[in-house]
Amino acid sequence: MNTVIVIGGGIAGLTTAIALQQQGITALVYEAASDLKPIGKGIWMPTNAMLALQRLALDRAMLQKGVPLDRLELRDSAAGMLSVIDLSQMRATFGHTTVAIRRADVHQALIERIRPATLHLGKQCIGFSLRDDRVTAHFADGTTATGDLLVGADGINSVIRQTLFPNAQLRYSGQSCYRGIARMSLPASLQQVAWEVWGGAHRFGFSAIAFDQVYWYAPFIAPPGSKLSSDQRVARLIQHYATFPDPIPAIIQHTVADEIITTDLYELAPLPHWWQGRVALVGDAAHAMTPNLGQGGAQAIEDALALAEQLVRCSTITAGLQAYERQRLPRARRIVQTARWYGRIAHLQDDRLRRLRNLAIRATPAWVSRSQLRWLYGLGW
Numbered sequence: 001m002n003t004v005i006v007i008g009g010g011i012a013g014l015t016t017a018i019a020l021q022q023q024g025i026t027a028l029v030y031e032a033a034s035d036l037k038p039i040g041k042g043i044w045m046p047t048n049a050m051l052a053l054q055r056l057a058l059d060r061a062m063l064q065k066g067v068p069l070d071r072l073e074l075r076d077s078a079a080g081m082l083s084v085i086d087l088s089q090m091r092a093t094f095g096h097t098t099v100a101i102r103r104a105d106v107h108q109a110l111i112e113r114i115r116p117a118t119l120h121l122g123k124q125c126i127g128f129s130l131r132d133d134r135v136t137a138h139f140a141d142g143t144t145a146t147g148d149l150l151v152g153a154d155g156i157n158s159v160i161r162q163t164l165f166p167n168a169q170l171r172y173s174g175q176s177c178y179r180g181i182a183r184m185s186l187p188a189s190l191q192q193v194a195w196e197v198w199g200g201a202h203r204f205g206f207s208a209i210a211f212d213q214v215y216w217y218a219p220f221i222a223p224p225g226s227k228l229s230s231d232q233r234v235a236r237l238i239q240h241y242a243t244f245p246d247p248i249p250a251i252i253q254h255t256v257a258d259e260i261i262t263t264d265l266y267e268l269a270p271l272p273h274w275w276q277g278r279v280a281l282v283g284d285a286a287h288a289m290t291p292n293l294g295q296g297g298a299q300a301i302e303d304a305l306a307l308a309e310q311l312v313r314c315s316t317i318t319a320g321l322q323a324y325e326r327q328r329l330p331r332a333r334r335i336v337q338t339a340r341w342y343g344r345i346a347h348l349q350d351d352r353l354r355r356l357r358n359l360a361i362r363a364t365p366a367w368v369s370r371s372q373l374r375w376l377y378g379l380g381w
């Protein structure tokens with residue numbers, strides 16, 4: 001194979017280009033935006049993402065910029081601690097823990113690793129055509145790009161997916177989410193700890209991403225399409241999280257109102273396949289999920305690595321794409337389902353159900369959680 005055309009310069013597209021280039025394949029990335037401004041403030045790169053990045057020699061770059069986390073504490077806003085996930089055990093088992101990092105730093109690390117002239121900005125793909133074992137991407141500015149394989153890494157509203165699978169459906173999760181970065185330092189005891197606090201319709205998670213910056217996210221039950229001004233958003237946050245434990249109210253106070261973003265949370269109904277002919281999907285284009293397990297970006301990175309490895313391992317493109325789908329689709333599908341289920345139990349509003357849920361979580365034996373985490377955080381290949 002000579003050339004792969006990658007549509008989309010997010011985590012999935014950039015990592016796919018790096019993984020292909022590492023295998024000696026020419027990969028060119030076409031991104032619609034005229035400059036790359038990653039949306040989303042911070043991100044937790046879980047152990048499985050770090051293991052895949054290690055194979056691409058990118059784990060050190062993430063560690064240099066981010067904060068490795070030792071513990072994830074799960075709390076109920078009224079009942080207190082529900083469980084503690086000892087992330088340092090993952091480091092002992094796999095060699096990496098979860099790293100909390102600014103999204104801009106992730107993108108920067110990826111862009112620094114792609115070969116010169118790989119990334120083409122301002123190229124909005126509007127479709128593709130197939131001819132003589134070649135595939136051509138068509139862009140809104142009238143230009144085209146031709147290669148042996150086209151990879152759709154164009155995110156949750158993927159044009160490439162829509163062309164391959166016109167019946168694919170996005171489903172609203174019932175939740176929207178505020179995100180921000182607070183300019184403040186956490187107490188020393190929380191510097192390498194992440195929290196997620198459940199409070200019925202409202203939830204709040206945070207961790208340090210630098211010694212003086214705290215990334216936070218706040219999902220809440222709501223219809224899609226909220227149009228609040230930044231001041232109204234802050235007023236809402238202050239009101240809803242006033243009874244949440246410290247330091248949550250302070251984190252909200254230390255965030256610049258205009259920098260808070262709102263994202264309605266959707267997932268993609270499972271696709272039957274992730275490829276057709278000479279076109280494949282990676283990342284949110286293939287398996288957009290609710291962010292409840294912090295795995296969307298991680299799964300995109302796993303896709304990138306698996307796709308590049310299978311294309312090189314197999315003798316034809318078709319065999320490579322079949323092997324890629326076999327390797328990745330069942331795992332990603334299970335994670336999408338688990339994330340959806342987690343989002344539902346996190347937002348139980350009935351007090352009796354909340355108490356039962358809390359009892360069940362506290363009674364879960366440590367070995368059960370450990371084996372689930374090993375499955376989630378292990379790369380598995």
Ligand SMILES: Cc1cc2nc3c(=O)[nH]c(=O)nc-3n(C[C@H](O)[C@H](O)[C@H](O)COP(=O)(O)OP(=O)(O)OC[C@H]3O[C@@H](n4cnc5c(N)ncnc54)[C@H](O)[C@@H]3O)c2cc1C
Nearest residue numbers: 008010011012032044125154155283284291294296297298
């Ligand atoms: C609230 C929230 C919190 C999250 N937290 C985490 C976390 O902690 N850990 C984690 O692993 N994941 C997390 N995720 C998920 C993660 O953000 C996504 O799964 C990941 O960003 C998907 O990357 P992608 O490259 O597939 O898509 P995107 O990031 O959407 O990138 C797609 C790119 O394609 C471009 N594009 C789109 N259409 C076209 C076109 N027609 N032509 C050319 N270019 C196009 C876009 O401009 C964009 O740059 C979270 C998500 C949310 C919403």
